Structure formats: C-alpha cells, structure tokens
Amino acid sequence: MRKAERLFQIIQILRRSNRPVTSAQLADELEVARRTIYRDIAHLIGQRVPIEGEAGFGYVLDPRYDMPPLMLTSEEIEAVLLGIQLVEKLGDPAITNAARDVISKIASAIPSDLLPFIAEPAVGLKPGEITNGATFDTRPLRRAIRDGRKIQLDYCAANSEVTHRIVWPVLLGYEEARCLLIAWCESKKAFRHFRTERVLNLEVLEETIGVSKRKLRQQWLQWRETELSRLRPTP
Template sequence: MRKADRLFQIIQILRRSSRPVTSSELADELEVARRTVYRDIAHLIAQRVPIEGEAGFGYVLDAQYDMPPLTLTPDEIEAVVLGVQMVARLNDAAIRNAASDVMAKITSVMPQDLLPYIAQPAVGIKPDDVGGDVTRDTRPLRSAIREGRKLALDYRAADGAVTSRIVWPVLLGYADTHSLLIAWCQSKHAFRHFRTERLLKVEILDESIGMSRSKLRQQWQQWRDAQMWKSRVVQ
C-alpha cells in the first residue's frame, strides 16, 4: 500500500470508530509494523489533521474533521459498484433509480485515474433478471419510517383475506424478489412483516409513533433476536 493510501486509510479507520483505536489495531488492519503507524500518525498530525492520543492508549479523530468529498480508494469504489449491482436486482424502481443516480454522480466527479475501477471493476455478481411480483411505490413507506409517523394500511394476506391496520413502520427490508415492511401492528400488539406487493392502500397519518425511531428499532431487534433463539431451540 502506498503511503498516501495508507494515510487516507488511517483517517478512515479513526473516523468510523466510536472509541480510541490503538496502534496495534491500526497496524493489523493496514498490515504494517507498529513503527510505521507511529510515523504515519506523526505525519498526519504535522499536516494538521486533528488526531489526539498516544501509544498504548489509542488515537481518536476530531469529529469536526472533514475530508474532501469523494476521496475514495479503489476498494471503496468497487464496494459502491457492487452495492449498485445488487440494488439493480431489487424489484423497487425508486431504489434502483436512486442507486443509478448515485453512481452517475460519483462517476461525474471521479478523477480520471480512478474511472477504470468503475468501468471495469474487479467485483461483480451473477447477472440475473429482476424477478418476483411487482412491488408498489415504496417512497411513502420510507418517508414514514424516516419521519416516525404511523401508517394506515389495507393489506391482503396470502389467503386473500383483506384487513385494515394501523402500524408503526420500522424498516423496509429487501430480498431478491420482494420487499417487506417491518412494523409494529397496533391491532395485533406485535411486530409483523407485510409483503409490499400485497399492500392495497397506504396512508401516512399525521400521528407520530410516540417514541424515538431508535427505541422502536431496538425493540424490534430484541423481538427478532428472541424469534431467532426460539427457532434454534425448536430445531
């Protein structure tokens, strides 16, 4: 790894960590000796990168520090390309178009020497047609999730029965052929998964879910973990 790439990666590692990162951890991820890390840290500090800490304790990066936009490494570029390829297989036109727009924006400002990593990436997924049922427009669902607002749904179950529900949306999950609205159902007093292609009507209500989004998601994660534990016990 070139020194310039290594210095950039040190900043990336520190920026994504919520705690001090030791020189040993940096050396392991960068696959270099600890003395190289010490020299690189000293170089960054000399260049006025706001890194604090010391050997034995760990290093932290000032949360206010910001790097020039789109300073991406080849690995990061190929990660984005791979993600766009995966999103392209989802049966959600709005998300697919958004991913294509992101890729176009990145390509338009990418330095010439990095464009080959987009045009001929070293990664890829098996080509496949998008399959499954046609999903509804998921933008209202995602908007309600972001804003923490309740949804009124008319939903058709697998047996054809139609019910009306008020739900607290948590997350929109995706599989290869369909998407699921994960939500707390007021009538069932439980978390439920709703296939988006079976949503007959969606209305965003003015009423909020009555708690923070993070707390609702935490409760869902606890419920999910409990369900997974039960399934392992049954097996």
C-alpha cells in the same frame, strides 16, 4: 496501496473507532509493516493532522477533525458499486434510480484518476434475474417511515383472507425475493412483517404514530430478539 491512499485510510480507521487504535491493528488492516505505520503517523502529525497517542498505547483522532467527504479510495468506490448492483437486484425502481444517481454524483466529484475504478471495477455480481419480481412502489412507505405517519392498508394473507389494518411503519426490509414492511399493527397489538406484494391498497394517513421513530425501532429490535431467542433450540 499507494502512500496517499494509505494515509487517508489511516485517518478513516481512526475516525470510525471510539477507542485508541494500536499500530498493530493499523498494520494488520492495511497489510503493511508496523514500522510503515509509525512513519505514516509521523507524517500525518507533521501535516498537522490532530492524532494523539504513542506506540504500544494506540492512536486517537481529534473528533473535530474532518476531511472533504468525497475523498474516496478505490476500494470504497468499488464497495459502493457492489452495493448498487445489489440494490438493482431488489427490483425497486425508485431505490435503483436513487442508487444510480449516487454513482453519477460520485463520478462528477472524484479526481479523474479514480474514474477507471467506476468504469472498470474489480468487483461484480453474477448476472441474473431480479430477485424481487414485484414492482411495488415503496416511495409512500419510505416517506411514511421518515415522517412517522400511520399507514392504512388492505392486506391479503397467505390463506387469501383480506384484512383492513392500520399500522405504524418501522422499516422496509428485504429478504431474498421479498420486500417486507415491518410495522406495529394496531389490530394485533404486536409487530408484524407484511409482504409488499400482498398489499392491495395503501394510504398514508395524516395521523402520526405518537411515538418517536427511535423508540419504536428500539421496541421492534427488542421484540425481534425475544422472537429469535424463543426459536433458538435449547442446548
């Protein structure tokens, strides 16, 4: 790793941590000697980067410090590219196009010496079929989640029974070959996971769910933890 990349990564590590980071932790993540970290920290402080702390205690970065958002490292670029390849395998056209737009924006903003990492990345997925063969348009669902609006849908269960539901959407989840709408169902008075390929008709209602998105998600997370605990085998 070049020194410039290492200095940038030190700042990134300090910025994402909510507690002091020791020189040993920095050296371990960056795979360099601790004395290299000491020199790098001294260099950053000399460049007026607001780092506080000392060897043995740990270092913290003033939370008010910021950097241009697209000063990416080669590893960060490759992580984005790998994520885009994973997104493409989900088979959601709208999300796939959005992911491709992201990499186009990155390519137009990064320095020219980083462009080869986009053209010839060191990471990649095994070529294969799209895992989610259904081409369900998730855009209305995602808008409803963002806007906190109820959804009315006709749903075909595994036994072919069709039910009419009004649900409060929480999240769109992807599980192997399936896209799942996670929502609170008004008729069942409980959280349910709906497979999008079984949704026959869907309408986003004007009526809002009446609960903050954060609170609804917290309730779902608590429900999920309860369900997982119930399914765990007893010792």
